[in-house]
Amino acid sequence: MDTWTRQELETAYPLGTVYEQTDDDLEPLTAEDWSEWIDGQVGMPKHPVSATGPTS
Amino acid sequence: MAGTTTKMGIQYPTSTDLVKDGATAMQTLATDVDNKSGLVFIKSQTVGTGVTTVTVNTAFSTNFDNYKIIYMGGSSSTFADLWLRLGATATGYYMGGSFTAYNSATVTALATGLAAQWTYSGIADPSGNALSVEVYQPYLADQSGIAAQFFSLGNTRVGGATFGVLNNTTSYTAFTILVSAGTITGGTIRVYGYNK
Numbered sequence A: 001m002d003t004w005t006r007q008e009l010e011t012a013y014p015l016g017t018v019y020e021q022t023d024d025d026l027e028p029l030t031a032e033d034w035s036e037w038i039d040g041q042v043g044m045p046k047h048p049v050s051a052t053g054p055t056s
Numbered sequence B: 001m002a003g004t005t006t007k008m009g010i011q012y013p014t015s016t017d018l019v020k021d022g023a024t025a026m027q028t029l030a031t032d033v034d035n036k037s038g039l040v041f042i043k044s045q046t047v048g049t050g051v052t053t054v055t056v057n058t059a060f061s062t063n064f065d066n067y068k069i070i071y072m073g074g075s076s077s078t079f080a081d082l083w084l085r086l087g088a089t090a091t092g093y094y095m096g097g098s099f100t101a102y103n104s105a106t107v108t109a110l111a112t113g114l115a116a117q118w119t120y121s122g123i124a125d126p127s128g129n130a131l132s133v134e135v136y137q138p139y140l141a142d143q144s145g146i147a148a149q150f151f152s153l154g155n156t157r158v159g160g161a162t163f164g165v166l167n168n169t170t171s172y173t174a175f176t177i178l179v180s181a182g183t184i185t186g187g188t189i190r191v192y193g194y195n196k
Helices: A006-012 A031-041 B019-034
Strands: A019-022 A027-029 B040-044 B050-057 B064-071 B080-088 B093-103 B107-111 B120-125 B129-136 B143-150 B158-166 B175-179 B188-195
Touching: A006 A031, B040 B050, B050 B188, B080 B129, B080 B143, B093 B120, B093 B143, B107 B158, B120 B158, B120 B175
Parallel strands: A019 B050, B120 B143
Antiparallel strands: A019 A027, B040 B188, B050 B175, B064 B129, B064 B188, B080 B120, B080 B175, B093 B107, B093 B158, B120 B129, B129 B143, B143 B158
16 A cells, blocks of 8 residues: 655645635644644655555 | 405505505515514625635524524545534434435445534535535424435435434534535525524
């Protein structure tokens, strides 16, 4: 199963490019929150159960 | 009042009614529309760029018991699911359902047991995001329920239905849509209330 690595995630989502939104307010994740967010996705499958459909 | 509309029974004045009664007639008409509309638009929220969570405040109130939330459009950075939470609660969510891949008739069952969110509420896809759920009695001090049409705008994904409960009696005014992986960008969340 193809899973996310930390290096891939850090490249795809650099610090300062990921946000939390509350109503109209957009706040970038702090360095601590961003690192925690990255950690939470390391090892996760690139294709979740809802993405198992054939590609044809 | 001289008459009522055929389908909704909304009262309206005629040209022979007195002008001095106009304000009263307008109020009666407005009240009828308020009471008899089936699904009432509450608010919308445009989703920003590179977002992991979107919280929509003042969505639920005493005005309605049951709600429809639709988030369509935009895109996601990767294949992911859209999750839903009520208020700040991150425990007590149960969900079950089933789906089939668009190109396969095999049914797959889903069950989350106790989870930190309603996990299979919608689907985030680079082709477009789709979340269409009914949320039952989130504002009431009672268990809240959800019925989700679990489908995707991407043609390599799945379609199905999921249902669940939030096992507490908290009253909520806000909800949060979360993405299970990556980020979402764009699209609009719209909230409607079912009239009582």
